[in-house]
Amino acid sequence: xxxxxxxxxxxxxxxxxxxxxxxxxxxxxxxxxxxxxxxxxxxxxxxxxxxxxxxxxxxxxxxxxxxxxxxxxxxxxxxxxxxxxxxxxxxxxx
Amino acid sequence: xxxxxxxxxxxxxxxxxxxxxxxxxxxxxxxxxxxxxxxxxxxxxxxxxxxxxxxxxxxxxxxxxxxxxxxxxxxxxxxxxxxxxxxxxxxxxx
Amino acid sequence: xxxxxxxxxxxxxxxxxxxxxxxxxxxxxxxxxxxxxxxxxxxxxxxxxxxxxxxxxxxxxxxxxxxxxxxxxxxxxxxxxxxxxxxxxxxxxxxxxxxxxxxxxxxxxxxxxxxxxxxxxxxxxxxxxxxxxxxx
Amino acid sequence: xxxxxxxxxxxxxxxxxxxxxxxxxxxxxxxxxxxxxxxxxxxxxxxxxxxxxxxxxxxxxxxxxxxxxxxxxxxxxxxxxxxxxxxxxxxxxxxxxxxxxxxxxxxxxxxxxxxxxxxxxxxxxxxxxxxxxxxx
Numbered sequence: 001x002x003x004x005x006x007x008x009x010x011x012x013x014x015x016x017x018x019x020x021x022x023x024x025x026x027x028x029x030x031x032x033x034x035x036x037x038x039x040x041x042x043x044x045x046x047x048x049x050x051x052x053x054x055x056x057x058x059x060x061x062x063x064x065x066x067x068x069x070x071x072x073x074x075x076x077x078x079x080x081x082x083x084x085x086x087x088x089x090x091x092x093x094x
Numbered sequence: 095x096x097x098x099x100x101x102x103x104x105x106x107x108x109x110x111x112x113x114x115x116x117x118x119x120x121x122x123x124x125x126x127x128x129x130x131x132x133x134x135x136x137x138x139x140x141x142x143x144x145x146x147x148x149x150x151x152x153x154x155x156x157x158x159x160x161x162x163x164x165x166x167x168x169x170x171x172x173x174x175x176x177x178x179x180x181x182x183x184x185x186x187x188x
Numbered sequence: 189x190x191x192x193x194x195x196x197x198x199x200x201x202x203x204x205x206x207x208x209x210x211x212x213x214x215x216x217x218x219x220x221x222x223x224x225x226x227x228x229x230x231x232x233x234x235x236x237x238x239x240x241x242x243x244x245x246x247x248x249x250x251x252x253x254x255x256x257x258x259x260x261x262x263x264x265x266x267x268x269x270x271x272x273x274x275x276x277x278x279x280x281x282x283x284x285x286x287x288x289x290x291x292x293x294x295x296x297x298x299x300x301x302x303x304x305x306x307x308x309x310x311x312x313x314x315x316x317x318x319x320x321x322x323x324x
Numbered sequence: 325x326x327x328x329x330x331x332x333x334x335x336x337x338x339x340x341x342x343x344x345x346x347x348x349x350x351x352x353x354x355x356x357x358x359x360x361x362x363x364x365x366x367x368x369x370x371x372x373x374x375x376x377x378x379x380x381x382x383x384x385x386x387x388x389x390x391x392x393x394x395x396x397x398x399x400x401x402x403x404x405x406x407x408x409x410x411x412x413x414x415x416x417x418x419x420x421x422x423x424x425x426x427x428x429x430x431x432x433x434x435x436x437x438x439x440x441x442x443x444x445x446x447x448x449x450x451x452x453x454x455x456x457x458x459x460x
Contacts, residue, residue: 021239022309023321070242072305086239086307090323093238093267093308094220094279094299115375116445117457164378166441180375180443184459187374187403187444188356188415188435201337204355210410213359216352216431219340223349223422274346286359292432295352299424 011038014081016046022089027059037079043068044075046085060087105132108175110140116183121153131173137162138169140179154181192247193240195270198280207262207284214288216295219277230315234322236269236278239307243267250301254283258294261285265298267306328383329376331406334416343398343420350424352431355413366451370458372405372414375443379403386437390419394430397421401434403442 016035025031035046043066051057065088066073079085110129119125129140137160145151159182160167173179200217207215222234247265254263264282272278279302283294310322336353343351358370383401390399400418408414415438419430446458 019239021307022237022311023323026321067239067242067307070239070245072246086242088239088307089309089321091304091307092310092322093236093243093306094303113375115443116373116447117459120457161375161378161443164375164381166382180378182375182443183445183457185440185443186446186458187372187379187442188439200340204336208357208411211359213357215355215357215413217355218424218428219351219353220424221344221349221351223347275344277351288354288356288435292354292428296428 013037014039014041014079014083016041016079017082017084018046018050019084019086021086024060024064024087024089027056028054029056035085039079039081041079042075043073043077043079043085046079047075047087050087064088065091107131108133108135108173108177110135110173111176111178112140112144113178113180115180118154118158118181118183121150122148123150129179133173133175135173136169137167137171137173137179140173141169141181144181158182159185192244192265193238193267193269195268198266198268198277200277200280200282203264203266203280203282207264207282209262209284212260212262212284212286212291214286214291215282215284216288216291218279218281218295218299220279220299221277222272222274231274231312232315233271233273233313234278235271235311235313236267237309237311238267238269240269242307243269246305246307247302250298250305253301254294254298257297258283258285258290261290261294263294263298265302267302267308269308328380328401329374329403329405331404334402334404334413336413336416336418339400339402339416339418343400343418345398345420348396348398348420348422348427350422350427351418351420352424352427354415354417354431354435356415356435357413358408358410367410367448368451369407369409369449370414371407371447371449372403373445373447374403374405376405378443379405382441382443383438386434386441389437390430390434393433394419394421394426397426397430399430399434401438403438403444405444 019032067086113126161180262284267279281298283291285291313319403415417434419427421427449455
């Protein structure tokens with residue numbers, strides 16, 4: 001499924017592969033989706049979009065832990081086309 | 095073997111069981127002896143006596159590690175009749 | 189070398205062998221086990237779920253960081269995923285070094301970083317058939 | 325409970341079992357092994373000699389002190405005497421606690437006290453047939 005976001009004629013569009021884990025996957029009823037965003041877009045922009053457009057998206061926190069391409073990133077991190085964005089519930093490993 | 099030490103008519107005498115370990119036993123060629131001392135006597139007194147009366151006793155340090163009745167003690171520790179006094183080379187356990 | 193992530197019981201003896209060397213006199217092992225505490229209620233089992241690709245990558249990076257800080261230490265780590273029975277370790281961290289201070293410090297560094305950074309979550313199953321994700 | 329002093333190889337798995345408990349999620353194990361360092365020359369074996377009665381008493385007392393400081397921790401320790409081949413542990417210290425900080429601290433406390441207080445000495449045997457007592 002693809003969600004589009006504020007696409008004007010002058011905007012470049014990027015597609016981000018979103019992944020959800022543990023409680024987030026349970027709440028959203030899915031563990032991944034493709035998200036289209038107008039560039040430039042940060043992780044925070046992607047989270048805002050997911051929270052407003054997904055069923056039960058409001059159950060995601062406004063400032064979740066996030067990883068891009070399997071590395072922890074701050075919410076200000078700029079997304080690039082093809083990135084894998086993962087939203088991580090509070091970690092409980094070890 | 096029993097060593098006597100400054101025994102005057104008014105002195106009480108105590109007997110201490112001395113044990114030597116590792117390099118000290120090697121240097122002295124023995125791992126134990128009975129030492130008689132005039133009371134009151136400290137561990138330091140016993141060490142002094144051993145250093146002056148034993149063959150190669152001068153190879154013992156003036157201030158060795160010591161244990162009385164299997165507990166570490168300072169050299170000022172007062173000895174009692176029947177005590178087990180152990181002289182311990184620098185520890186290398188673990 | 190052992191995998192950093194496993195679904196089998198962690199073989200601590202084997203990991204210890206991997207980092208053993210006649211020049212490393214001090215070895216410190218940390219085992220983190222599934223704990224059943226009073227507030228948990230009747231947990232029957234705990235399932236560890238992870239973002240596996242990131243988990244391996246992050247754990248490898250933590251080991252690299254430890255190696256940079258303690259070049260004389262040899263370190264190993266393994267995280268178990270899937271159902272882990274109460275009492276069995278879900279994570280093992282090992283550090284061997286010529287002297288014990290470095291072994292303790294490297295082991296502690298790795299487990300603290302692992303707790304903070306590894307993308308792993310616990311799914312608790314209760315006797316009444318319900319289950320929930322435990323927030324750390 | 326295991327003896328505090330042994331002349332056999334230390335069975336770390338067995339010691340770990342002894343202190344394991346579903347309520348103790350963090351276990352720290354320290355293994356001190358015979359180390360062959362550059363300055364040692366061709367050591368063929370190292371023999372550990374101890375003042376055995378005092379060694380057991382002192383190690384038991386160190387464990388008591390650890391228990392007083394970390395009442396929630398379960399600790400175990402074993403020192404090996406006699407000939408210990410290079411690479412095998414001469415001492416094992418284990419501490420398990422509900423949280424890892426106490427397990428690390430208790431384990432470290434015990435090994436530091438053991439190094440300082442246990443009446444044990446190392447007799448090194450060299451390839452040329454000579455031997456000497458190693459001063460710590």
